[in-house]
Amino acid sequence: MEATELRLNNLLMYGDSIVPIMGVENNNESVLVKIDEDTAIDYRKLKPIALTVDWFSKLGFKEAYRSNSRIRFDLPNCCRYDFDLDSNKILEGFLFFGNYIKCNYLHQLQNIYFTLTGEELKIEHKSPKIQTTLS
Incomplete structure (x- = not known):
């Protein structure tokens, strides 16, 4: 999954939880994704959810x-x-x-x-x- 595929409101897996993308920020070293009010993580820690x-x-x-x-x-x-x-x-x-x-x-x-x-x-x-x- 590439950072360019991500958009606000997309749902992804973070650990065992399904999280929404609430914001995206490029900090020159990586792309950070905001998943709640207080948490922004490197997008590579997120996993896509398979369609079932x-x-x-x-x-x-x-x-x-x-x-x-x-x-x-x-x-x-x-x-x-x-x-x-x-x-x-x-x-x-x-x-x-x-x-x-x-x-x-x-x-x-x-x-x-x-x-x-x-x-x-x-x-x-x-x-x-x-x-x-x-x-």
């Missing part, structure tokens, strides 16, 4: 299609995201006008959504359990 079925549920997406090779989630009146269950992962990502935009992490999806809509992706405040596989 649990996260899509928290984001308001609904499962629209499931086969042996793909799971599709729709955000009503907005957009789609496909998980390609094949090893080549050709048909995976945020689906926009027939093209797949690769994003594997929550902050990437937040950024794409904001760029396309000008609005923040609504996420429940309760943290979902972190899941590494699709179910």
Whole structure:
């Protein structure tokens, strides 16, 4: 993950906690990210959050299609995201006008959504359990 990918309100992992980005500052040696009122840390201490079925549920997406090779989630009146269950992962990502935009992490999806809509992706405040596989 590069510092240039980070934007205010992105959610990332810091240790065992999910934290929001509240500010970003370049101090010539590193990029510091403010994660609460009193704490700014080096961005390299943050880890991206993998997109999972649990996260899509928290984001308001609904499962629209499931086969042996793909799971599709729709955000009503907005957009789609496909998980390609094949090893080549050709048909995976945020689906926009027939093209797949690769994003594997929550902050990437937040950024794409904001760029396309000008609005923040609504996420429940309760943290979902972190899941590494699709179910």
